[in-house]
Amino acid sequence: MAKRRTQAARSTTPRSATRADVEQRARELFLAGERIDMQALAAELGIGRATLYRWVGDRDALIASTIWSITGPVLDDLAEQTRRRRGRSRILALLHSIGTDLLTWAPYTAFVLREPATALRILTTPATDLEQRLVSFIESVLVEERDRGTISIPDDISTAMLAYAITRLSESFFFSDVIAGREADVDEALRVISLLLPAPATTGG
DSSP: OHHHHHHHHHHHSOOOOOHHHHHHHHHHHHHTTOOOOHHHHHHHHTOOHHHHHHHHOSHHHHHHHHHHHHHHHHHHHHHHHTTTSOHHHHHHHHHHHHHHHHHTOHHHHHHHHHOHHHHHHHHHSTTSSHHHHHHHHHHHHHHHHHHTTOSOOOTTSOHHHHHHHHHHHHHHHHTHHHHTSOOOOHHHHHHHHHTTOOOOOOOOO
C-alpha cells in the first residue's frame, strides 16, 4: 500500500525542466515571431535565472543558437540541393537561396524589425558564434568546389579568408536596409561576390 502511494506521488510530481526544454521553448518563441525574454522564460519553465544562464549563456547566445538550430539543417539541405551545379554557379545559387529565403523568412524579419541593433550584433559580429558558423559553412562549400577543380583560389588566399569575405559582403547587402537604410538587394550582392570566384585556369592545347 505504501509502495503504491509512493509510486502515485512520483507520477504526479511535475518533471523538472531541462536545457532541452529551454532550447525547444526558445525555438517556439522565435518561430512565432515573439521576443525571447530570459526572465519570462525562466519563470515559465520554473527554473532560476542563474540556471538558465549556466545552461545557455546570455540572451544573445541563446538567440544565436536558436537561429542556428533552425537554419543549420536548412543550409545543409541547400548545399546538397545545389551539388549538381559546379563551381561559381553552385556557390552563387547557394548564396541566392540563402539571401532570398532569409529576407522572406517571417520569424527573421520580425526579429530584425523589432530589435535591429540586437539582430546586427548577433548576426554580423563576433558577439556570438553565429557568423563564424556561417563562415565555416561557406568555407566547406568552397573547399568542396576547389577539390572538384571547379574554382581557382590563389595560393596566397586561404579558403577561410575567402569565406569570410563572401560572408561579410553578403551581410552588407542582405542587411543594408538596417545598416544603411537601403533596400536589401540579393542580386547586387551576387554580382559583387562573383568577382571573387574566378573559374579555374584552362591550359592551352
